[in-house]
Amino acid sequence: MIVFRPSLLALGAALLLAGCAGTPARPPGPLEINLVALNDFHGNLEPSKYTYTPPGATAPRTIQAGGIDVLKGALDAFRKDDPDLLFVAAGDLVGASPAVSSMFADEPSIEALNRMGLVASSLGNHEFDQGPQELLRQQHGGCDSPRPAKACRYAPDFKGAGFTYLAANVVDARTGKNLVPGSRVVDVKGIKVGLIGAVLHDLASVTVPAAIQGLDVRDEAAAINAQLPALRAQGAQVFVVLIHEGGFADQPYDEADCNTLHGPIVAIAKKLDPAIRLVISGHSHTGYLCKVDGKVVTQADAYGHLLSRIKLTLDPVTKAVEDIQVRNVVMAPDAFTPDAGLSAYLADVRAKSRAELGKPVARIAGALSRHEAPSGESPLGDAIADAAVAATREQGVQIGFMNAGGIRKDLESGEGGVVTFGQAQAVLPFGNTLVVMDLTGAQLRTLLEQQWDRPASSGASILAVSGSLAYDWDGTQPPGRRVVPGSVKVDGVPLADDKVYRVVANNFLAGGGDNFPAFAQGTRRADTGVRDLDALVAWLQKHPEMGAAAVAAPQRIRKIR
Incomplete structure (x- = not known):
């Protein structure tokens, strides 16, 4: 039998502690937050024609891209890489929709986005097509609608959007209160991410006047910047803007760090607080991955043809954004396995609409x-x-x-x-x-x-x-x-x-x-x-x-x- 004397145990413990003290602690690795962004979906439950030039190709290619089952299949594949992926959008999710969605007041589109796990979206101009009453019904659910012939006709118990509509710059002109929240905080891997929404200031130019009567639409950048103090008070360390305003680029949809972006979004991005490093845009139905004054500005075309994949790399100590990598991924029918659940849901929507549409x-x-x-x-x-x-x-x-x-x-x-x-x-x-x-x-x-x-x-x-x-x-x-x-x-x-x-x-x-x-x-x-x-x-x-x-x-x- 071996007997350990107390003095030897003490000596060993001291030597062990001394060895640990002499070895520098390994710094924690970088933190990563992954987002996927969509914009201008416009109720396109089904795939639609998309013409693009694939990387390395010399001629354009036309395919049927998108569709809710393919989008969900892509998101499932991306979530295998990161189960904490944050799915967000930049407005016009509904409105100006194909008949298969619009004939049911776009309720099937909202339900499909719920099933995809959408977390938040800015308002777009088309969310206002039927006025604030219908916009708020689409958010909260119910059947009290200015479109009684369409509302709750697909299902009798419409629950509304499981995601949050955001618009920091749309307020009731009488009360000064926001029509919908201006921002929200989401916890991702222990990091509090502040999502801020806005819609184009010139909303009146693209909306029927009666639809925004009584609403005050304020400057986008000023309204966005004004959200930061409250978000910081809630512990937010990373800020992401979702805005339904855009521009155009003279470079391909998938070229990172593009430098030819022009249009209204550029002036807005330049006025944003430097703490905002990522701007996810919409409205102009264009694919781009650009930089403006050190900020990454993205857009994913329209109709579900593209999804933007975005990776934020953070300093593990300060939680500051150190790097942003972005890709626009074409939702080609052969690139992802369609989600069976949403394929069945789409088939049901088609069946209920077929008699009228045909x-x-x-x-x-x-x-x-x-x-x-x-x-x-x-x-x-x-x-x-x-x-x-x-x-x-x-x-x-x-x-x-x-x-x-x-x-x-x-x-x-x-x-x-x-x-x-x-x-x-x-x-x-x-x-x-x-x-x-x-x-x-x-x-x-x-x-x-x-x-x-x-x-x-x-x-x-x-x-x-x-x-x-x-x-x-x-x-x-x-x-x-x-x-x-x-x-x-x-x-x-x-x-x-x-x-x-x-x-x-x-x-x-x-x-x-x-x-x-x-x-x-x-x-x-x-x-x-x-x-x-x-x-x-x-x-x-x-x-x-x-x-x-x-x-x-x-x-x-x-x-x-």
């Missing part, structure tokens, strides 16, 4: 494209503008207008040129009504010049016009003088500044939307109550030749230089 409404000679020629004109835009005039001709209307941003899809047809209700509704999903008004020739001239006066955008926004209006424009001239003098004609007769013309546009444009304030000056205004979609369907029924090459592009608008 109803034939017209027959055409071929598909009508919304793709714009260099002049800004498109075959589908022409048809929609003509349809609006035809629907209001008895009210003396001479000229019709349509905004390109309101045309969400090409008009496609099936066998024998048959157009279904679902295909037509995908083109004009907003349910806008037609508004007629009087404008003078001088006001019409101003209106046309406003196509290039875009304070909230980086490029022109050419209006589709009915066949009764024709004009030329010169891109070498400065904004305000681009319409060629003497070229504007109504029914072949030169426009007269002092003459009054009866015009029609959807209620969004008629309120001055899309930065066309000249529409708001119209007199003798009347909302006809006729939906733009119904007008288009009636027009197609009377013009089965639409889509034929001979009538596809009559050149109402000419760009001479």
